[in-house]
Each structure stands twice: as structure tokens, then as C-alpha cells.
Amino acid sequence: MIELEDVEVTAWTSDAGGGDRVVRLLGPVSLRLTExxxxxxxxxxxxxxxxxxxxNGLVLPSAGHVRVDGLDTAHDGAAVRRRVGFVFTDPDAQIVMPTPVEDVALSLRRTVPDATERTARALDVLARFGLAERAHVPVHSLSGGQRQLLALAAVLATEPAVLVCDEPTTLLDLRWRTRVDALLASLEQQVVVVTHDLDAAARAERVLVVDGGTVVADGPPEAALAHYRALMTGPATGTDAGRAPAHGARA
Ligand SMILES: Nc1ncnc2c1ncn2[C@@H]1O[C@H](COP(=O)(O)OP(=O)(O)OP(=O)(O)O)[C@@H](O)[C@H]1O
Ligand SMILES: [Mg+2]
Known part of the structure; x- marks a missing residue:
């Protein structure tokens, strides 16, 4: 289970006059995500x-605690990252090896020590993601959708208990978006997806609406998405978390 307890995230920023000030990017937020x-x-x-x-501890709270299955992201970062896989919007931010098979094998290096077995396992994973034919080609020759699938494959190869995806389909055309959505839907794992695709959000069990650095609606998709649509058709104020000054928050 993922638990956020009184979480705030603040950062230092420079203002127009050259002075530094602390801004609140998020919070306070308290949540338990069990869905x-x-x-x-x-x-x-x-x-x-x-x-x-x-x-998954990529960002640490400035105040409060984030726990995954009881592990605090601030103190047990490595254990948390083994449990929580993270997929970035841009697959190129996380693909590091020259070919798909090498990239997936890299993810397996901790769990599969033998190199031959590791390659065989990486090929199995790629086959599951429809990338068997492309296992040995240069990564840059893959399409954007194939690279997104590869990034997902490399994260899922580590068998995380939770998968967090930050806009995993934003760069994809309808065919690949449908494919990635279907893949995410088929997973056993808990999946937390950040998305601008409201049809995809409507298929979740729970939707969080974030505005101005806090969760302003939280619940079943229909009610939460109605709240979001109303917010987006109203006056454009307070949506940017980075503009909010932090009062009394630790940096
Ligand atoms: N390290 C940082 N220092 C200062 N400001 C930051 C920092 N990281 C993020 N911000 C600001 O915090 C706010 C929230 O950023 P965040 O990336 O979480 O937004 P988002 O909802 O994911 O937006 P998008 O839909 O564009 O991806 C933005 O105003 C951003 O500029
Ligand atoms: Mg974002």
C-alpha cells in the first residue's frame, strides 16, 4: 500500500528581482492508495x-512521509525503488543501452546473475511486448511507440509490485496508445498513471485531481472527472503549483 502522510514538497526558486524564495510545489497531501x-x-x-x-522516491517530501508497504521513501529509497517501477513520458529518458535486448537485460542484472540466462529472459520479456523481431536492432531505429513499449518492458522485467507511469501514452498515436493502455490494463500490479487522456482515466478505480499543488478531488472516475472538467472550463487561476509561495514549510 502507498501512503502519503501530511506530505509537502517545496523548492527554492529565483524571483525576477534575483532573490531566492521557497515555493510549495505540492501539499499538504495525505492519501492511502490501495486500489x-x-x-x-x-x-x-x-x-x-x-x-x-x-x-518511488525520485522526489523526497520536504515535510511528512511517503511509505510503500511500510517502507519510508526517505530512509529506504533503494528498497522502495525495487518495489515501485517508474515509467517516464519520454522513453529516451530511461533507455540506456544500444539494443532492446541489452536494455532489458540490464534491468535483470540484479535478479539473473548468469549472462546467457539473462539474455534468454530478456528475449522472453520482449516477446511478451511484441518486440521479439526488434530485439537486436539499434534502439534509435524503433518507432516512438516501440520505444515506449521497450521502456515499459525494461521496468516490468524487474517485476515491481507497483508501477507508476507519468503520461506513458502522451507521445503515442492511437494504435500504440491503445496497445499500451491494454498492456497496462492487463497487469497484475497496482498501477498509478498520470494522464491527460480522460477516457483512460475513466477506466481507473480511483481518480485524483491535482490543482495548484494539491489534490482537489479524489474518488470514483465519474465524479472526479466532472470536477476536473468544471475546473478546466472555469477561469484559469491557481493551476500552477510552482507559483504558490510556501508559508512556514521547510525547504
Ligand atoms: N525543482 C523544482 N524547482 C522549482 N519548481 C519546480 C521544480 N519542479 C517542478 N517545479 C514546478 O512545480 C510545478 C509542478 O510541476 P509538475 O512537473 O509536477 O507539474 P505537472 O502537473 O506534472 O505538469 P505537466 O502536465 O506539464 O507535466 C510547475 O510549476 C513546475 O515548474
Ligand atoms: Mg508532468
């Missing part, structure tokens, strides 16, 4: 990625 399918929606700059990155 298998959770979607996070919100305007650009509202704090969704900050919230997602808290879940």
Missing part, C-alpha cells in the same frame, strides 16, 4: 509529476 488502478489528472504545472515522483 489496483489509480489515475492522476490535472492541468499542466499542477503538480502531477511531483506527486508521481514522490511514490
Amino acid at each position: 489496483r488502478r489509480v489515475a492522476v489528472v490535472g492541468a499542466n504545472g499542477s503538480g502531477k509529476s511531483t506527486l508521481a515522483r514522490l511514490l
Whole structure:
């Protein structure tokens, strides 16, 4: 289970006059995420990625605690990252090896010590993601959708208990989006997806709406998405978390 307790995230920023000040990017937020399918929606700059990155310790809280199965992201970062896989919007941010098979094998290096077995396992994983034919080609020759599938494959190869995806389908055309959505839907794992695709969000069990650095609606998709649509058709104020000054929050 993922638990956020009185979480705040603050950062230092420079203002126009050259002075530094602390801004609150997120919080205070308290949540327990137990549902298998959770979607996070919100305007650009509202704090969704900050919230997602808290879940595997990529971002640490400035105040409060984030725990995954009781492990605190601030103290047990390595154990948390073994439990929580993170998929970035841009697959190129996480693919590091020259070919798909090498990239998936790299993910398996801790769990499969033998190199031959590791390659065989990597090929199995790629086959599951429809990439068997492309296992040995240069990564740059893959399409954007294939690279997104590869990034997902490399994360899922580590068998994380939880998968957090930050806009995994934003760069994809309809065919690949449908494919990645179907793949995410088929997973046993708990999946937390940040998305601007409201149809995808509607299929989650729970939707969090982030605005101005806090969770302003949280519940079943229909009610939460109605709240979000109303927010987005109203006056454009307070959606950017980075503009909010932090009062009394630790940096
Ligand atoms: N390290 C940082 N220092 C200062 N400001 C930051 C930092 N990281 C994020 N921000 C600001 O915090 C706010 C929230 O950023 P975040 O990336 O969480 O938004 P988002 O909801 O994911 O937006 P998008 O839909 O555009 O991806 C933005 O205003 C961003 O500029
Ligand atoms: Mg984002």
C-alpha cells in the first residue's frame, strides 16, 4: 500500500528581482492508495509529476512521509525503488543501452546473475511486448511507440509490485496508445498513471485531481472527472503549483 502522510514538497526558486524564495510545489497531501488502478489528472504545472515522483522516491517530501508497504521513501529509497517501477513520458529518458535486448537485460542484472540466462529472459520479456523481431536492432531505429513499449518492458522485467507511469501514452498515436493502455490494463500490479487522456482515466478505480499543488478531488472516475472538467472550463487561476509561495514549510 502507498501512503502519503501530511506530505509537502517545496523548492527554492529565483524571483525576477534575483532573490531566492521557497515555493510549495505540492501539499499538504495525505492519501492511502490501495486500489489496483489509480489515475492522476490535472492541468499542466499542477503538480502531477511531483506527486508521481514522490511514490518511488525520485522526489523526497520536504515535510511528512511517503511509505510503500511500510517502507519510508526517505530512509529506504533503494528498497522502495525495487518495489515501485517508474515509467517516464519520454522513453529516451530511461533507455540506456544500444539494443532492446541489452536494455532489458540490464534491468535483470540484479535478479539473473548468469549472462546467457539473462539474455534468454530478456528475449522472453520482449516477446511478451511484441518486440521479439526488434530485439537486436539499434534502439534509435524503433518507432516512438516501440520505444515506449521497450521502456515499459525494461521496468516490468524487474517485476515491481507497483508501477507508476507519468503520461506513458502522451507521445503515442492511437494504435500504440491503445496497445499500451491494454498492456497496462492487463497487469497484475497496482498501477498509478498520470494522464491527460480522460477516457483512460475513466477506466481507473480511483481518480485524483491535482490543482495548484494539491489534490482537489479524489474518488470514483465519474465524479472526479466532472470536477476536473468544471475546473478546466472555469477561469484559469491557481493551476500552477510552482507559483504558490510556501508559508512556514521547510525547504
Ligand atoms: N525543482 C523544482 N524547482 C522549482 N519548481 C519546480 C521544480 N519542479 C517542478 N517545479 C514546478 O512545480 C510545478 C509542478 O510541476 P509538475 O512537473 O509536477 O507539474 P505537472 O502537473 O506534472 O505538469 P505537466 O502536465 O506539464 O507535466 C510547475 O510549476 C513546475 O515548474
Ligand atoms: Mg508532468
